[in-house]
Amino acid sequence: MADYNHRETEKKWQDFWETNQTYQPALHTAKPKYYVLDMFPYPSGAGLHVGHPLGYIASDIVARYKRLKGYNVLHPMGFDSFGLPAEQYAIQTGQHPAVTTEANLTRYIEQLKNIGFSYDWTREVRTSDPSYYKWTQWIFMELFRSWYNRDTNRAEPIETLLDKFATNGTTDVNAVCDENAPTFTAAEWNALSKDESYAITLHYRLTYLADAVVNWCPALGTVLANDEVKDGVSERGGYPVEQKLMRQWMMRISAYADRLLTGLDTIDWTESIKEQQRNWIGKSVGASVKFPLASAGTSSGTSAFIEVFTTRVDTIYGVTFMVLAPEHELVPGLTTPEQRDAVEAYVQAAKLRSERDRMADTKAVSGVFTGSYCVNPLNDEKVPIFLADYVLAGYGTGAVMAVPSGDQRDWTFAKHFDLPIIPVLDAQKDMEQQADNTKEGQYINSGIINGMTYKEATATLIAWLEERGLGRGKVNFRMRDAVFSRQRYWGEPVPVYFKETGSAGRLPYLIDEADLPLELPAVDKYLPTESGEPPLGRAEGWRYQGGYDYELSTMPGWAGSSWYWYRYMDPKNEAAFASKEAISYWQNVDLYIGGTEHATGHLLYSRFWNKFLYDRGYVPQDEPFKKLINQGMIQGRSNFVYRVAGTGREGTPAVFLSLNQINGREVTPLHVDVNIVENDVLDIEAFKKSRPDLTENAEFILEPDGRYVVGNEVEKMSKSKFNVVNPDMIVERYGADVLRLYEMFLGPLEQAKPWNTNGIDGVYRFIRKFWRLFYKDAPAGAVEAGGGTWIVTDEQPTPAELKVLHKTIQKTENDIEGYSFNTSVSSFMICVNELAALNCHKRAILKDLVLLVSPYAPHIAEELWAALGHEPGSLSYAAFPTFNPSFLVEDAFEYPIQINGKVRTTISFAVDRAASEIEREVLADETVQKWLEGKSPKKVVVVPKRIVNVVV
Secondary structure: OOOOOHHHHHHHHHHHHHHHOOOOOOOOOOOOEEEEEEOOOOOOOOOOOOOOHHHHHHHHHHHHHHHHOOOEEEOOOOEOOOOHHHHHHHHHHOOOHHHHHHHHHHHHHHHHHHOOOOOOHHHOOEOOOHHHHHHHHHHHHHHHOEEEEOOOOEEEEHHHHHHHHHHHOOOOOOEEOOOOOOOOOHHHHHOOOHHHHHHHHOOOEOEEEEEEEEEEEOOOOEEEOHHHEEOOEEOOOOOEOEEEEEEEEEEOHHHHHHHHHHHHHHOEOOHHHHHHHHHHHOEEEEEEEEEEEOOOOOOOOOOOEEEEEEOOHHHHHHOOEEEEOOOOOOHHHHOOHHHHHHHHHHHHHHHOOOHHHHHHOOOOOOOEEEEEEEEOOOOOOEEEEEEOOOOOOOOOOOEEEEOOOOOHHHHHHHHHOOOOOOOOEOOOOOHHHHOOOOOOOOEOOOHHHOOOOHHHHHHHHHHHHHHOOOEEEEEEEOOOOEEOOEOOOOOOEOOEEEEEOOOOOEEEEEOOHHHOOOOOOOOOOOOOOOOOOOHHHHOOOOEEOOOEEEOOOEOOOOOHHHOHHHHOOOOOOOOOOOOHHHHHHHOOEEEEEEOHHHOOOHHHHHHHHHHHHHHOOOOOOOOOEEEEEEOOOEEEEEEEEEEEOOOOOOOOOOEEEOHHHOOOOOEEEEEEOHHHEEOOEEOHHHHHHHOHHHHOOOEEEOOOOOOOEOEEEEEOOOHHHOOOOOHHHHHHHOOHHHHHHHHHHOOOOOOOEEOOHHHHHHHHHHHHHHHOOOEEOOOOOOOOOOOOEEOOEOOOOOHHHHHHHHHHHHHHHHHHHOOOHHHHHHHHHHHHHHHHHOOOOEHHHHHHHHHHHOOOOHHHHHHHHHHHHHOOOOHHHOOOOOOOHHHHOOOEEEEEEEEOOEEEEEEEEEOOOOHHHHHHHHHHOHHHHHHHOOOOOOEEEEEOOOEEEEEO
């Protein structure tokens, strides 16, 4: 019996697409553009499992559909190929990260091509390729050459700032800058040396050097991002991570905080992702307040005040203690000799906890008194200064004025340390009610604001503080500037060198643009140097122009992925990151698909860099991704064998019970590789080979029919749970089209759903049933090349067949436009079943059905399209079938006929038949006459296209 051969067909069409560059879009075309993009994957050594292609399949369906709808589609793929895993492997083996990365990439590309994605592989980019990271370095340089002008609300070239300094000094400069940026007149500026004036500009540039508290992992010898730390240890390797103040390159993403916030209202993203970004940005309106230090217990080098930001300055009379972050720069100077041991111990303990853990731990109470005091500027009361790890140095000012009568955490801390709690609001009313601007006389023990409303009190206090230089109204953002340094080897070198300038000190300078890319040098090891410098410090003779030290840190993983969609537009351009013509045509991404884990990392950084490039006139849109869809996770279906408790230890053989043989006995469930289980039945011999440590001389208690039945549970897909399903195995056995259809069939794209290989057989049968609309099985020796005997005819379709087809056209178009891919697969199955029942093998019906199925199952569709006589070429640029609603219009309706409310028969009438004619024919019907039993009806009710009721 001949059947569809997926192995030959899929290989044939994948070769055809590659040879003919089928998916390479044109730049000069009258077609509308459509840019669909998958989030940049990192090529791990494990390759793909069946969960990874979910979003890729969805984006590919949209890309193929849009081509059929007449769009010029850009659908590229590339790789975020710098990363810590490759570096760690290099440290362990001594092999260059580029070697392992290349091997991983080869594996990934092979797997992706086997699934039949319509990527334009001529545009592939890799962040670790010098021809790519040349432009990542160039964007860094442009950021360094820019400042943020609050007056124009955009980034501008640093030269415009220099003009302002030369004309009016800092008088009319409204910039995002360091808080310690000096003020000066034009005369003072013009009298500075070249190096001194350059040093001042470093306070304003959008990328800059600063001391920052970072996640430092001594074992890995590098800074880690928050998402690389879990429960105080590195996600990679599980090594301890501590908080450390280090000199780092930073980026002023905070300059864009307000625009990042308001921009969310202009893009079609899920509300949950938008809300995560809003919370991360964390806009707060309040006041900055200076609390002068009391002289006792403070060193002479300590600043004269502690500055805090508060959204409730009206509660300042209730401050009973001050809390600083353990890393706060004032801590050493504030600590008295009596408290030094306790403070140093507490600071050391806080270093071992990640910021995420400290923020999440809302119940534990810990802290230590510094021995020093500050003064409440409103009432001159002395306020003790404590350290607590729930305050973070990088958030706000790293200091919190504690009002225990108005904040639960402050109240808990005050009770723990027996500190006073002073009410400042009417204790009979909820704190939120106190903020109601219409209520009078709510403040008590509150000096100049007694009897005022919340709004009046806030305005009065801010004015009072501003008059005395003790504070000001302020808008604050929770978002901090981004740390841009990593003490690693496998990353983009920072295009900076350092020069000793004498009076201005050691200053960073950009290398010449002509020297880009600054490539990674060779090193003997991928570890920090013995003196603690990053791995690049090991490079022999690596100095700029032979005499200047390079920056030894590399860029973070998010650098290359913060602009990559532009490089796809023009990936071979050597003169720019993309030509103005290409950027002008493709604009930005129409559909972006990826995981929710990037909500506050990649997606924020990408929006930041895009807005910067927009400010500087390099791109025409200030948002990179118009629509974002987050695909859900495909979970693993873990399988378990059951070892009898107490067996398999101390040299005794294990006893394994089949699931239905447990019968209340105590057992230990053990994960077993899902790839040696079929329909919940274990391949015992394969299990013995895979786990000889467990199965030597083991006994297996089987079901009465001789099978070993495993248990199952839905869990995250991971190697440790032995539930990873390799897509290569599915493609080999069932075909890529079946994999694609099944992943979509599992459920809505955005939802998590379990993988169950047992369920794939239904889709496998559908593909073959679809094939049999075109071919019938042929006798042995008479099989034609297509896989059976061709049975397609040129007969005219019937109304019933047209109805089935156009119902499916409408459903498919609506589903893809609404990203509801799972219901389309169901409609294909229904359509094929109905056409088979109608014995339909007509070309006019089947050619449109092939086009409908093609975005989901492109290989079989291409084969059938060619068989229908459309060779040479691909169906990719055919026209999507046009829905004709007239084919769904009913020309007849089957009326249920009720006698005294009970349906006794049905009669079909034309839909335009008059009610009087329907009534006459119903009463003449033999079945109706039987039920009337010779009686005359009292009335006949005809409800058009609903029912006929005869009342006797």
